[in-house]
Amino acid sequence: MTTSRKAHPTPLDRVEDLPRILRALTEAVRYALLRHKLLGNSVAVWRDGGVVWLRPEDIPTEIVERSNEGA
Numbered sequence: 001m002t003t004s005r006k007a008h009p010t011p012l013d014r015v016e017d018l019p020r021i022l023r024a025l026t027e028a029v030r031y032a033l034l035r036h037k038l039l040g041n042s043v044a045v046w047r048d049g050g051v052v053w054l055r056p057e058d059i060p061t062e063i064v065e066r067s068n069e070g071a
Contacts, residue, residue, distance in 0.1 A: 033059055 009017070036043045037059040044051050 014020075033043060035041075037056050040056045042053050042055055043059060044053055046052075
């Protein structure tokens with residue numbers, strides 16, 4: 001019995017799967033921003049060449065909507 005390479009990608013295959021990596025990172029950032037917003041915590045972002053602190057109420061609401069799409 002043999003297994004498909006796609007069913008068990010090698011570590012090198014995983015590292016080279018950029019679309020999968022970018023999806024995971026994007027989801028992780030959405031989740032972190034959503035948690036900060038819901039818990040009432042500010043978050044630091046990079047804008048116009050510098051760090052800017054966003055208050056929870058200033059974190060874009062589309063972050064919440066996108067995070068709920070998968071639920």
